[in-house]
Amino acid sequence: xxxxxxxxxxxxxxxxxxxxxxxxxxxxxxxxxxxxxxxxxxxxxxxxxxxxxxxxxxxxxxxxxxxxxxxxxxxxxxxxxxxxxxxxxxxxxxxxxxxxxxxxxxxxxxxxxxxxxxxxxxxxxxxxxxxxxxxxxxxxxxxxxxxxxxxxxxxxxxxxxxxxxxxxxxxxxxxxxxxxxxxxxxxxxxxxxxxxxxxxxxxxxxxxxxxxxxxxxxxxxxxxxxxxxxxxxxxxxxxxxxxxxxxxxxxxxxxxxxxxxxxxxxxxxxxxxxxxxxxxxxxxxxxxxxxxxxxxxxxxxxxxxxxxxxxxxxxxxxxxxxxxxxxxxxxxxxxxxxxxxxxxxx
Amino acid sequence: xxxxxxxxxxxxxxxxxxxxxxxxxxxxxxxxxxxxxxxxxxxxxxxxxxxxxxxxxxxxxxxxxxxxxxxxxxxxxxxxxxxxxxxxxxxxxxxxxxxxxxxxxxxxxxxxxxxxxxxxxxxxxxxxxxxxxxxxxxxxxxxxxxxxxxxxxxxxxxxxxxxxxxxxxxxxxxxxxxxxxxxxxxxxxxxxxxxxxxxxxxxxxxxxxxxxxxxxxxxxxxxxxxxxxxxxxxxxxxxxxxxxxxxxxxxxxxxxxxxxxxxxxxxxxxxxxxxxxxxxxxxxxxxxxxxxxxx
Numbered sequence: 001x002x003x004x005x006x007x008x009x010x011x012x013x014x015x016x017x018x019x020x021x022x023x024x025x026x027x028x029x030x031x032x033x034x035x036x037x038x039x040x041x042x043x044x045x046x047x048x049x050x051x052x053x054x055x056x057x058x059x060x061x062x063x064x065x066x067x068x069x070x071x072x073x074x075x076x077x078x079x080x081x082x083x084x085x086x087x088x089x090x091x092x093x094x095x096x097x098x099x100x101x102x103x104x105x106x107x108x109x110x111x112x113x114x115x116x117x118x119x120x121x122x123x124x125x126x127x128x129x130x131x132x133x134x135x136x137x138x139x140x141x142x143x144x145x146x147x148x149x150x151x152x153x154x155x156x157x158x159x160x161x162x163x164x165x166x167x168x169x170x171x172x173x174x175x176x177x178x179x180x181x182x183x184x185x186x187x188x189x190x191x192x193x194x195x196x197x198x199x200x201x202x203x204x205x206x207x208x209x210x211x212x213x214x215x216x217x218x219x220x221x222x223x224x225x226x227x228x229x230x231x232x233x234x235x236x237x238x239x240x241x242x243x244x245x246x247x248x249x250x251x252x253x254x255x256x257x258x259x260x261x262x263x264x265x266x267x268x269x270x271x272x273x274x275x276x277x278x279x280x281x282x283x284x285x286x287x288x289x290x291x292x293x294x295x296x297x298x299x300x301x302x303x304x305x306x307x308x309x310x311x312x313x314x315x316x317x318x319x320x321x322x323x324x325x326x327x328x329x330x331x332x333x334x335x336x337x338x339x340x341x342x343x344x345x346x
Numbered sequence: 347x348x349x350x351x352x353x354x355x356x357x358x359x360x361x362x363x364x365x366x367x368x369x370x371x372x373x374x375x376x377x378x379x380x381x382x383x384x385x386x387x388x389x390x391x392x393x394x395x396x397x398x399x400x401x402x403x404x405x406x407x408x409x410x411x412x413x414x415x416x417x418x419x420x421x422x423x424x425x426x427x428x429x430x431x432x433x434x435x436x437x438x439x440x441x442x443x444x445x446x447x448x449x450x451x452x453x454x455x456x457x458x459x460x461x462x463x464x465x466x467x468x469x470x471x472x473x474x475x476x477x478x479x480x481x482x483x484x485x486x487x488x489x490x491x492x493x494x495x496x497x498x499x500x501x502x503x504x505x506x507x508x509x510x511x512x513x514x515x516x517x518x519x520x521x522x523x524x525x526x527x528x529x530x531x532x533x534x535x536x537x538x539x540x541x542x543x544x545x546x547x548x549x550x551x552x553x554x555x556x557x558x559x560x561x562x563x564x565x566x567x568x569x570x571x572x573x574x575x576x577x578x579x580x581x582x583x584x585x586x587x588x589x590x591x592x593x594x595x596x597x598x599x600x601x602x603x604x605x606x607x608x609x610x611x612x613x614x615x616x617x618x619x620x621x622x623x624x625x626x627x628x629x630x631x632x633x634x635x636x637x638x639x640x641x
Contacts, residue, residue, distance in 0.1 A: 063598045092396070092601070154479075159584035160599070205501045206584025221479050221501075334600055338413075341595065345416040345587065 022051045022267045027076040030057030036287030045274035051267065062089055065259055069094045074259050077268040084162065086117025086255040087326035096258040099269040107294040111323065117255035120276045121290040124249030124312030124321065125163040128232040132241040133223040142171035142248050145224060148202045153223030155199060156216045159206035161340035163250045165192035166322050167226065170248050176322045193339050217242045229312050233289040246317035252324040253293055278302060285311065392607035404604035413592065421588040425571035428510045432518040432567050437560060440519055444526035462516045470580045473509050474500060501583025509577040514570060518563040525559025561628055568620050572613060589613055
């Protein structure tokens with residue numbers, strides 16, 4: 001008779017769970033980063049709300065979002081994008097407007113605010129180097145990164161105009177606050193491209209994924225690598241002969257959006273609000289060195305003091321930084337990328 | 347000669363033909379669904395703006411861009427380079443395999459086929475491990491004192507070509523080997539007994555008789571090589587950008603499906619052109635052979 005008891009128990013358990021448990025799908029970048037978000041952010045938030053959340057991972061969020069929305073087969077309720085991609089998606093009306101009645105509008109500093117894609121964490125594009133090659137005397141500014149006579153070595157940069165043209169101008173003596181003003185003039189963009197072309201002979205690899213940039217740094221395939229601080233920090237923490245500096249970093253944010261026509265719009269807004277609570281975005285830094293955008297997350301010791309210096313947005317690090325301007329990229333991204341690609345093909 | 351055929355037999359033959367045709371229907375259906383429809387969709391997409399209106403702007407944009415043409419040149423350099431190396435390496439290998447004893451040939455064949463059973467991504471990353479600056483090859487070269495500095499073997503054109511040849515060589519080898527195996531050994535013996543040197547035997551007997559295999563192998567190598575994406579993306583270090591990487595850029599960075607579709611059609615046209623050119627070349631060769639035989 002035990003099978004009857006078991007099935008009756010099973011029946012009782014299933015009856016106790018609300019029949020209409022809300023099911024949601026979230027799309028993240030996967031890897032260490034995706035896991036960190038699950039552990040720190042949406043996992044606990046889903047439990048609190050009683051949602052059944054499924055995860056999808058994609059490295060190319062915007063292309064997938066466009067595919068889903070244009071074909072009308074929307075497979076996700078929340079999508080993780082870089083803020084420039086978020087702004088681009090908004091401009092192509094691929095995202096639902098954020099519901100700031102559910103999400104706390106005051107949790108985002110004014111400069112980072114978006115009506116469509118909620119910025120939750122930030123990263124810096126930083127200068128990293130092999131300590132085996134340079135010992136105690138590494139290049140520490142972009143101008144020195146460009147100085148191949150004083151610092152010979154193989155460089156690796158991202159095969160993308162994003163962040164590359166900003167650091168090119170910084171290396172040429174443009175002040176962080178002036179970068180986008182200069183880039184907005186035709187001569188400014190040309191100046192950045194020319195600067196990249198000047199260093200091209202010393203670029204061993206133009207990388208295409210964050211994981212690849214970390215590998216190049218770890219293997220010593222390149223001596224100087226432009227990469228994201230989370231990647232550089234992980235290589236360093238794992239005992240790689242590498243170090244990096246936040247000086248002159250380009251700070252960008254990642255954001256969460258809801259695809260236009262998503263099946264569970266309101267629940268998605270609620271999950272975004274819950275998963276980005278200060279304690280949760282602070283907890284994210286337990287797993288990966290990407291700092292919260294919400295200023296409240298830096299208060300009350302939510303983030304241990306010694307970890308702050310590994311975050312791009314920490315006050316002591318942000319002084320010489322450029323904040324990536326999503327609006328500029330939406331307007332000029334294609335032209336900039338075109339000029340960049342032409343430089344690569346020359 | 348006139349022969350009257352029993353009409354019942356003719357009807358039987360017709361029924362049989364129809365039956366065989368119907369057997370191929372599922373395959374035709376799948377080809378139609380998986381190949382023809384998407385191509386039609388891509389053709390339609392190439393005439394649409396992002397807003398969904400009809401335009402020829404995508405063509406103007408893609409064809410007027412210098413990037414398209416430099417990508418086209420890179421595509422051709424990679425494909426023809428791969429083909430040339432495959433012919434130089436593969437033909438003697440096929441000859442050796444075809445003239446080896448069957449057991450030896452089978453064993454060697456297994457080694458040749460081994461890479462075919464490995465996923466391309468795994469193989470490509472394998473080359474990365476072998477060819478990088480502190481990789482096995484460079485460690486051996488510098489360790490033995492052959493070179494003072496590690497050679498730039500990967501993250502460039504050389505590395506991409508190595509990866510592509512590794513992928514294409516077994517595929518090239520199969521038809522060439524099959525053609526050489528089918529050569530009647532008596533022909534070789536006859537030539538030799540008439541006083542032909544080994545070089546003459548290869549030139550006048552083996553090569554003409556295996557030309558068909560080399561030809562088919564070349565067609566396959568070219569058609570495959572033109573569409574290679576993973577190998578240049580991983581081993582090219584961002585510096586080797588054939589048309590396939592332009593398509594990826596158009597899709598993922600610009601979400602420009604129109605331009606991506608035009609580039610895709612360009613690839614298709616390129617393949618068709620190569621097909622037509624090779625067919626014409628084969629016809630010419632065949633005519634020459636006939637003429638030579640009659641001379």
